[in-house]
Amino acid sequence: MAPMSARNQETEAVHRAGFACFVGRPNAGKSTLTNALVGQKVAITSNRPQTTRHTVRGIVHRPEAQLILVDTPGLHKPRTLLGERLNDVVRTTWAEVDVIGFCLPADQKLGPGDKFIAKELAGIKKTPKVAIITKTDLVDSKTLAEQLIAVDQLGKELGFEWAQIVPVSAVGNKQVQLVADLLIPLLPESPPLYPEGDLTDEPEQVMVAELIREAALEGVRDELPHSIAVVVEEMIPRENRPADRPLLDIHANVYIERPSQKGIIIGPKGSRLKEVGMKSRKHIEALLGTPVFLDLHVKVAKDWQRDPKQLRKLGF
Numbered sequence: 001m002a003p004m005s006a007r008n009q010e011t012e013a014v015h016r017a018g019f020a021c022f023v024g025r026p027n028a029g030k031s032t033l034t035n036a037l038v039g040q041k042v043a044i045t046s047n048r049p050q051t052t053r054h055t056v057r058g059i060v061h062r063p064e065a066q067l068i069l070v071d072t073p074g075l076h077k078p079r080t081l082l083g084e085r086l087n088d089v090v091r092t093t094w095a096e097v098d099v100i101g102f103c104l105p106a107d108q109k110l111g112p113g114d115k116f117i118a119k120e121l122a123g124i125k126k127t128p129k130v131a132i133i134t135k136t137d138l139v140d141s142k143t144l145a146e147q148l149i150a151v152d153q154l155g156k157e158l159g160f161e162w163a164q165i166v167p168v169s170a171v172g173n174k175q176v177q178l179v180a181d182l183l184i185p186l187l188p189e190s191p192p193l194y195p196e197g198d199l200t201d202e203p204e205q206v207m208v209a210e211l212i213r214e215a216a217l218e219g220v221r222d223e224l225p226h227s228i229a230v231v232v233e234e235m236i237p238r239e240n241r242p243a244d245r246p247l248l249d250i251h252a253n254v255y256i257e258r259p260s261q262k263g264i265i266i267g268p269k270g271s272r273l274k275e276v277g278m279k280s281r282k283h284i285e286a287l288l289g290t291p292v293f294l295d296l297h298v299k300v301a302k303d304w305q306r307d308p309k310q311l312r313k314l315g316f
Contacts, residue, residue, distance in 0.1 A: 018187035
């Protein structure tokens with residue numbers, strides 16, 4: 001039998017790598033938590049529900065593990081073809097990951113939406129489920145304690161046990177690393193799946209489009225967020241620039257569903273679109289590490305959320 005010290009070294013040398021997905025109803029803090037764990041913006045955040053439309057993979061690198069975070073759209077009662085497709089994305093993702101993190105905001109009592117998701121999770125027998133109580137910075141300790149008890153009870157009612165229940169504040173950076181500490185032991189033993197230094201496997205063009213959409217979502221009326229889609233048509237380095245002063249030309253279209261929405265996005269004398277361009281350009285330059293010229297156009301794609309052909313064209 002190997003001496004104790006050798007056995008300890010063996011157990012220490014185990015490397016784990018795998019996929020964890022954050023689920024929860026819209027606006028439960030999934031994207032904010034993903035960004036906090038990765039340490040950089042890889043998912044767009046907004047106080048508008050249903051902001052996430054793609055599953056974004058953020059990659060957390062540790063010497064002993066690689067945790068790949070899949071941030072899914074919020075599961076919801078679909079009213080459009082887009083809504084149905086987003087729900088399909090969520091369910092497919094759940095079936096393929098190693099561990100599921102269910103995000104429940106501390107400042108809202110458990111509602112029908114949470115129970116609906118928990119019921120679906122109860123049907124996924126083999127995958128460990130961690131309850132993550134988000135937005136703890138918004139409540140006092142008594143409210144938090146009540147939420148922890150309610151979440152524990154919810155699992156019992158549905159006949160399963162949470163692998164862990166952990167409170168976290170991504171905004172206040174409280175217990176963020178603890179979430180990773182609790183998820184990693186639930187991953188399979190595996191060598192790293194992505195190269196050191198990669199933070200996401202989203203194509204740059206998709207991330208740029210998402211950053212433009214995030215800026216476009218700010219301050220728009222309630223009915224509009226769902227109607228906004230962004231497609232980056234091309235990203236090309238400007239020719240004949242000095243090597244020390246490169247410039248990347250990005251041409252992108254912001255699509256809405258009705259001509260009446262065009263004015264809201266463009267604003268008086270183009271002021272709003274200009275602001276969207278300035279805000280998103282700052283984030284895009286930080287992401288790509290190069291100066292950018294951003295050319296934005298607003299186009300109408302009539303009722304695209306309900307039209308299979310338009311959905312395909314817009315990448316859904």
